[in-house]
Structure formats: structure tokens, C-alpha cells
Amino acid sequence: MSHASPEAALAALTDPAAPFLIGVRHHAPSLAWAVPALLDAAKPDVLLVELPAEFQEWLPWLAHEDTVAPVALAAAPDGGGAGPAFYPFADFSPELAAVRWAARHSVPVVACDLPLADRGRGESAVASEPA
Numbered sequence: 001m002s003h004a005s006p007e008a009a010l011a012a013l014t015d016p017a018a019p020f021l022i023g024v025r026h027h028a029p030s031l032a033w034a035v036p037a038l039l040d041a042a043k044p045d046v047l048l049v050e051l052p053a054e055f056q057e058w059l060p061w062l063a064h065e066d067t068v069a070p071v072a073l074a075a076a077p078d079g080g081g082a083g084p085a086f087y088p089f090a091d092f093s094p095e096l097a098a099v100r101w102a103a104r105h106s107v108p109v110v111a112c113d114l115p116l117a118d119r120g121r122g123e124s125a126v127a128s129e130p131a
Contacts, residue, residue: 022094029092036101047102049095051111052085059111062089062096063103069096077116085116 004012022031022038039047049059055073062073069091076084089096102109 022098028094031094032092032097035094035097039098039101039105044107047098047107047109048112049099049109050113051087051095052113053111053115054117055087056111059099059109060103063099063109065103069093071096075116 022035051059051073052075054075054077058073061067062071069089072086072088074084074086099109101107
């Protein structure tokens with residue numbers, strides 16, 4: 001496997017035709033403040049948020065102008081899988097800032113994480129060493 005030069009990596013990450021990624025630290029007030037400007041500059045056609053697929057139908061309510069933070073989305077998977085999920089949002093949550101931005105700009109939002117019922121979600125990805 002060859003390693004690209006730093007210049008090639010920078011070009012790939014800043015290519016305007018490529019996806020625009022914003023690494024989010026949950027409840028980061030400085031990022032929540034910056035997200036609307038970042039999205040204004042990126043002008044996305046669609047916004048992907050790392051939330052389980054089951055929350056897709058709730059995203060319009062999360063972004064609704066009458067929804068007042070703090071607010072949370074919670075769910076328990078049908079038929080097993082990982083345990084219940086609880087996703088809190090505050091005015092200083094970058095994810096909430098992004099979802100609100102998308103609603104104001106008529107940009108579709110997609111919950112792009114695995115469904116809660118996906119059995120692989122709660123299992124360790126690291127295989128144990130043989131004894």
C-alpha cells in the first residue's frame with residue numbers, strides 16, 4: 001500500500017467535489033457556534049447526521065421551530081440488539097445546530113448510522129486472541 005504525500009492528502013480532503021466532513025464532539029459549544037457558518041460555506045445538498053436510522057422520522061420534530069432544548073431522542077430496538085439508546089441535545093449541541101440549520105435552508109437530513117436493532121452494533125469489533 002503506497003502512502004500519499006501530505007499535499008495529495010490535503011488536496012483530497014479539500015476537494016470541493018468531495019463530501020464535506022465536520023468532525024463533531026457532542027456538546028461542544030464552540031463547534032455548535034461554528035457549524036452554521038461551516039454549513040453556509042459548504043452549501044450541502046444533503047446533511048448526514050450520525051444517528052440510528054430509527055430516528056429518521058423524528059428529525060423534522062427535532063428541527064421544528066417550536067422544539068425547545070434541552071430535548072432528547074430515545075429508543076429501544078425491537079427483538080434484541082444493543083440496549084436502549086438515549087441521545088440528548090442542547091442548544092450547545094453541534095448536531096442540533098446542524099439539524100436546525102438544515103431545516104432553515106430546506107436541506108434534507110438523513111440519519112446515517114446503523115439501526116439500533118443491528119446485532120453487530122453492540123458487539124466488540126476486536127477478536128479475542130486464542131489461548
